[in-house]
Amino acid sequence: MLNWDMQIRPAELAAIRAGDVDVAFRRWEQPRVRIGTRMRTAVGLVEITSVDRVPVSSLTAADARRAGAVSLAALRRGLDRVHPDRPIYRIGLRYADVDPRHALRDAVPDAAEIDTIVAWLDRLDQASPTGPWTRETLLLIDELPATRAPDLAQRAGRDTPAFKQNVRKLKERGLTESLDIGYRLSARGAAVLDHEGHPRPSLGRPEPEPGVPLPHLGAAATRALTAHGLIRLEQVARLTESEVRALHGVGPYALDHLRAAMEAAGLAFRGDPTESG
Structure with a gap:
């Protein structure tokens, strides 16, 4: 499972979900994805259905439409902007399903599941060379939802890449949710903090x-x-x-x-x- 949405523009992702776009073209030295791979994106899971090396002379207006380009000329210009000497690959795409983490983050865990999550958080803290961070990060996101990651990282005393990597680990378990700007605590994450008795900053806010x-x-x-x-x-x-x-x-x-x-x-x-x- 890949997180590839940073390489696909939001408008293209929306078109893939709607079925209006089903291919993408990239200049790569060699294929970077495999058939059958499912990528996590902002609109859900997108599956790779084909990966083919194609000559630039074979590109058609139909290819451009399938890729969401306004014209064949626009598609070729886009491909020539970066690494024009590299081969072109046509990647087949289809919208596969919703991101399973979306349902997970709204599912409030029972006592046994909370114990499993707590044990997992403890292992992350124990393995961290810079000390415990899991509860601090959850509480910080709860206190400052929709806040830029660099600002949160500064508050936590961590560099931004390391902070983002930590948040991604929490997101995998459905404890946080990414927003267009920053993050917010999920119902699942809130249940874990409440179970442990942490004083949550958001509890005093109006609903x-x-x-x-x-x-x-x-x-x-x-x-x-x-x-x-x-x-x-x-x-x-x-x-x-x-x-x-x-x-x-x-x-x-x-x-x-x-x-x-x-x-x-x-x-x-x-x-x-x-x-x-």
Whole structure:
């Protein structure tokens, strides 16, 4: 299982999930992925269905459309920007399933499972050359959700790459959730801290307004919306599309994803004739 979403743009991932994109082209010295590999991405699991070396002369307009490029010329320009001397590989892609960690993080563990998680956290702490870090990291994320990783790392007295690597370990067990900016503690992570009796910083906060959370929109758009207190789709639906578009950082990609997420939730921008009512 690979985390490959850093190499695929958010718009491409959304198109793969929708079935509109089913190939990608890369210039590699040799294949970096294998058929059957499932990659964890921001939209879920994406499976590699084929890996073929192809000559640049064989690329067609149909290839460009399948890769989400606006034209064959645009596809070729993109491939020539970096390492133009390397061979071209065509990678077949398909959306496979939701990320299993999504269901895991919302599943509150029973007592026996909590004991297993606690023992695993203890082993991580004991193996760390810099000392215990697991509970400190969980509590820090609980205190400062949606905070940039470098800022959290500084608070923890760790370098950013090491901090991110540690958080990824917690995420694998469903204890944390990655946001467009920073992280938040999952219901599973909260259950573990509560079981151990840690004083959680978030317990004194008012309950968040119920509703559907924002989809992944990119850091700039997420920052623009959350700065105006918009963290749920129901809140966004109180605004017109023009008002949302006017927020600095909200571009066409974010608007497209907001529309799709709102439509799936039976919502629409205020004043939109499709708004449910």
